[in-house]
Every structure is written in C-alpha cells, then in structure tokens.
Amino acid sequence: MDFPKTADVVIIGGGVVGTATAYYLAKSGRKNVVLIEKNTVCSGSTGRCGAGIRAQWGLELNCRMALACLDTFEQLDEELGLPTGLNQGGYLLVAYKDKEWAQFKKNVELQHSLGIKTEIFTDVKRAQEICPGVAVDDALGFTFYQRDGHADPFLTTFAFQEAAKRHGAKFYKFTEVKGLKVESGNIKAVETSRGTIECGQVINCAGSWAQDIAKMAGIKLPNWAERHEILITEPVDPGVCPPMLMSFSGNYYIQQRPHGSIIAGESPAHEPLLGYTSTAHSVASIAKTLIKLLPRAKDIRVVRQWAGYYDMTPDAAPILGETDVKGFWHATGFSGHGFMLGPVAGQIMTALLNGDKPPIDPTIMDYRRFERGERIVEPNVV
Amino acid sequence: MTEKKNIICRCEEIEIDEIREWIARGYDTFDELKRELRVGMGPCQGRGCRDIILRELSKATGKPISELDPGTIRPPVKPIKLGLLAEDE
Numbered sequence: 377m378d379f380p381k382t383a384d385v386v387i388i389g390g391g392v393v394g395t396a397t398a399y400y401l402a403k404s405g406r407k408n409v410v411l412i413e414k415n416t417v418c419s420g421s422t423g424r425c426g427a428g429i430r431a432q433w434g435l436e437l438n439c440r441m442a443l444a445c446l447d448t449f450e451q452l453d454e455e456l457g458l459p460t461g462l463n464q465g466g467y468l469l470v471a472y473k474d475k476e477w478a479q480f481k482k483n484v485e486l487q488h489s490l491g492i493k494t495e496i497f498t499d500v501k502r503a504q505e506i507c508p509g510v511a512v513d514d515a516l517g518f519t520f521y522q523r524d525g526h527a528d529p530f531l532t533t534f535a536f537q538e539a540a541k542r543h544g545a546k547f548y549k550f551t552e553v554k555g556l557k558v559e560s561g562n563i564k565a566v567e568t569s570r571g572t573i574e575c576g577q578v579i580n581c582a583g584s585w586a587q588d589i590a591k592m593a594g595i596k597l598p599n600w601a602e603r604h605e606i607l608i609t610e611p612v613d614p615g616v617c618p619p620m621l622m623s624f625s626g627n628y629y630i631q632q633r634p635h636g637s638i639i640a641g642e643s644p645a646h647e648p649l650l651g652y653t654s655t656a657h658s659v660a661s662i663a664k665t666l667i668k669l670l671p672r673a674k675d676i677r678v679v680r681q682w683a684g685y686y687d688m689t690p691d692a693a694p695i696l697g698e699t700d701v702k703g704f705w706h707a708t709g710f711s712g713h714g715f716m717l718g719p720v721a722g723q724i725m726t727a728l729l730n731g732d733k734p735p736i737d738p739t740i741m742d743y744r745r746f747e748r749g750e751r752i753v754e755p756n757v758v
Numbered sequence: 759m760t761e762k763k764n765i766i767c768r769c770e771e772i773e774i775d776e777i778r779e780w781i782a783r784g785y786d787t788f789d790e791l792k793r794e795l796r797v798g799m800g801p802c803q804g805r806g807c808r809d810i811i812l813r814e815l816s817k818a819t820g821k822p823i824s825e826l827d828p829g830t831i832r833p834p835v836k837p838i839k840l841g842l843l844a845e846d847e
Contacts, residue, residue, distance in 0.1 A: 416787055416789055416790050417790070418790075418793050419789065423793060530793035530794060531794070534785075534793070534794055538783070547784075609840070610800075610801050610837055635796075654832065654833055656833075656846065659833075659834075659843055660843050660844060660846040663840045663841075663843035663844040663846075664843075664844040666840055666844075667840050667841060667844050673840055674839065674840055674841030674844075675839050675840075675841060676839065676840055677801070677837035677838060677839050677840070678834060678837060678838050678839075678840060678843060679799075679800070679801050679803070679834075679837045680799070680803070680832040680833070680834075681832060681833055681834070682832055
C-alpha cells in the first residue's frame with residue numbers, strides 16, 4: 377500500500393476512540409480518511425483496559441454519554457458486521473463508606489431522571505442473587521443496573537477498523553508522528569516516520585501520548601499517563617462473577633468474560649512509575665481482594681497480569697473539540713473510560729467535523745476549561 | 759464429525775485457516791493475531807502455537823522468523839492459584 381501524500385482527515389492513534397472516529401467519519405461520506413498508529417491498532421490503553429461499560433454515573437453529562445454508548449453497543453455487532461463480545465451482566469457497585477452511600481443515593485436519583493433504571497438496595501441477599509457467594513457483609517449498600525456490562529476491547533476496536541476500511545478509510549500501523557505543520561493558525565500537514573501527509577484536518581486520539589502530539593502544534597494539554605495493573609485467570613464455568621463487581625472505596629473491579637476468564641484490577645497508589653512492567657505486589661494485592669470477595673475463587677489460576685495507562689486530565693473528564701489551531705481537533709483524556717465512551721466520542725467528533733449537531737453537546741469538554749480554572753466534577757470514579 | 763480441522767492453538771481452539779484468514783486481512787503481526795483470535799492468551803501463553811504462527815507470518819510477509827516480533831510473554835510464566843498469590847501480600 378503506497379503511503380498517502382494527502383488526506384482529508386488524519387486521525388492520530390489506533391485505539392477505540394481513533395478507530396471509532398475513523399468509522400463514523402468514513403461512513404458519513406468523508407473521503408480519504410487516514411488513521412496512523414505508531415505501533416499496531418489496539419496496542420495501547422484500549423487493549424489493556426478493564427473492558428467495562430456503565431451508565432451508572434454521578435454527572436448528567438457522563439450519564440448521557442454512557443447511555444448513548446449503551447444504545448450504540450447494543451446494536452454494534454450488527455452495524456459493524458463483526459462481534460464485539462458485549463455481555464450485559466450489569467454493574468454491581470458496592471458502597472462501604474457513609475459519604476459514598478449518600479452519594480450513591482444522589483446518583484441514582486439523577487440516573488432515574490435520565491431513564492437509567494438503576495436498582496438501589498442494602499440487602500446483602502439481593503447482592504448475592506446477582507453475584508453468587510459474594511462476601512460483602514461489611515458493605516453499606518449497593519446499586520445495580522442490568523444494561524451495564526463489558527465488551528471485548530480487541531474485537532470492538534478491530535470491528536471498527538474493518539468496518540471503517542469497508543467505507544474507504546485507510547490504516548497505517550508502525551507509523552509515528554514526528555511533527556505537525558501549522559501555517560497562520562491552520563493545520564497543514566502531519567509529518568510521520570514514513571512521509572508527510574498534507575491535510576485540512578487532524579484529530580488527536582493519541583490517548584496517553586496526546587500531550588506530546590499537541591505540543592507539536594504548540595498546544596499545551598495538562599494530561600498525563602497513569603499506570604494501572606490488572607490480572608486475568610484461566611477460563612472457568614460461568615457464574616463466578618456474573619456482573620462487573622466494583623467499588624470505589626473498596627478499590628476493586630472484577631468481572632467474568634463470556635469466555636470464562638475472570639478479569640480483576642485495582643487503582644494504583646499513585647506511584648510515579650511508568651512503563652508496562654507488571655509488579656508482584658500488585659498481582660498479590662488484587663488476588664487478596666478477589667478471594668476476600670469471592671472466597672470460592674481461591675483455586676482458580678491466574679494466567680497473566682499486565683499494566684496499562686489511564687490518559688488522565690486534571691478533572692478526569694475527556695477533552696473533545698477543536699483547538700486554537702484551526703483544523704486540529706482533540707478526542708482524548710478519557711481518564712480510564714475511553715473504551716466505554718469511545719463509540720460516542722467517534723460520533724461526536726464526526727458531527728463536529730461535518731458541521732452537524734452532535735448527539736451530545738461537547739462544549740463543556742473544551743480543553744481551555746483548565747486555563748479558565750473550570751472543572752467537570754464526576755463523583756462516581758475509581 | 760468427519761470435517762477436518764487443523765487446530766494449532768489448543769487453549770483457544772483456533773484453526774490454521776483462521777490464522778491465514780486474518781493475516782490476509784492485514785493482521786500480520788503476532789500481537790494483532792493474539793488480540794483478534796486469543797492465540798497466546800490461554801494458559802500455555804503460546805508455547806504450542808507461537809512457532810507455527812510465526813512460520814505463517816514469515817511465509818506471508820517474506821521476512822525471516824528471526825526478524826519477526828514474537829509477541830509478549832507475561833507473568834506468571836505458569837498459572838498460579840489466586841489463593842497462593844494472595845498469601846504473598
């Protein structure tokens with residue numbers, strides 16, 4: 377495949393956000409959409425994530441975006457023509473602290489007002505109906521929404537890639553961005569390790585590396601990469617952990633894939649360490665939490681552990697929209713929720729580039745909010 | 759049951775034809791095949807299938823096996839029970 381010299385739109389980054397954006401743009405009729413990825417598609421944060429999708433949020437913006445994503449995911453296999461591995465076992469959120477439980481009550485009120493029919497309860501027996509044998513006697517209460525769940529990040533991203541290709545989008549892996557050419561405030565070209573592509577529009581979907589890309593056009597983003605660790609077990613019979621079992625104060629998330637493997641992770645103690653090395657203390661800590669919650673899982677074997685990055689912003693909310701450089705756009709900073717929000721991010725970006733009305737108004741997610749001292753405050757995050 | 763299947767990954771029951779199909783779609787690195795088909799994600803982490811897949815990739819790309827990225831092998835090298843790992847905390 378000859379490397380292109382020109383493009384209509386260049387998308388930087390082959391994670392779920394980039395591939396979804398490529399798909400929706402190409403599908404909308406945009407010709408000559410090019411996606412470049414420095415490694416291979418799905419090699420960064422998307423391919424390393426916990427795979428969860430939930431509508432249980434505490435901020436109206438996030439509830440609306442996540443609900444739009446659930447709607448999208450529910451018909452995505454059919455739309456893309458390949459399976460995404462969607463499994464709607466619900467999210468069972470566990471509160472251990474008074475303040476957290478009080479917040480859950482507020483969140484559910486908001487969720488109900490938006491059509492998210494979350495169940496809220498204190499009965500441990502009900503929790504055990506949803507997640508058999510779960511040891512949560514020390515919990516204060518629970519919320520559960522059946523439409524939440526998880527999908528396969530690899531299959532989803534590749535399904536977007538394949539469908540985007542069918543609509544004419546071109547993908548180039550092992551292609552690294554070396555520079556961005558800006559002339560009188562307009563984006564003009566992307567300089568890569570394989571040559572320069574002249575283009576009118578560039579979308580930065582580079583996740584944990586987005587701030588480095590932005591800098592090449594003179595745009596300062598306050599983003600950073602945060603390292604998280606996770607483990608997966610051998611496949612076992614279904615029913616060990618049917619929902620995504622998750623707690624913010626308990627610092628855990630556990631789910632069983634339809635394939636039978638159990639995935640479990642925790643948030644780090646904010647160590648400055650970067651790199652994809654896995655640590656022995658992290659796998660031990662996750663294992664300890666997992667068998668405290670699900671004691672009968674103690675003889676299930678861990679087959680792999682790995683690390684990945686959250687592409688963090690100061691308020692843990694994404695950055696969407698155009699920059700001070702005309703034609704240079706951002707869809708990044710998803711702070712650990714890029715997989716679940718990726719499809720709707722692609723829809724929003726496509727509408728913005730085409731001058732159409734986006735499905736969710738992204739104005740508030742402008743990157744200049746940080747300079748203005750504004751924050752998008754979401755109470756329901758790990 | 760007379761259908762002939764050539765399974766090269768026993769952990770995930772993946773056939774050689776599936777490998778060839780995805781290589782033809784442009785998924786010509788071990789890691790991409792791993793993500794799409796789960797080869798190398800099972801308990802053996804590719805001990806059985808890695809060499810066969812690298813040979814297929816070599817044939818398709820024209821590159822010698824020594825120049826191909828064999829993909830990542832992650833800890834633990836052998837599966838370990840959760841209960842045993844938890845004692846290590």
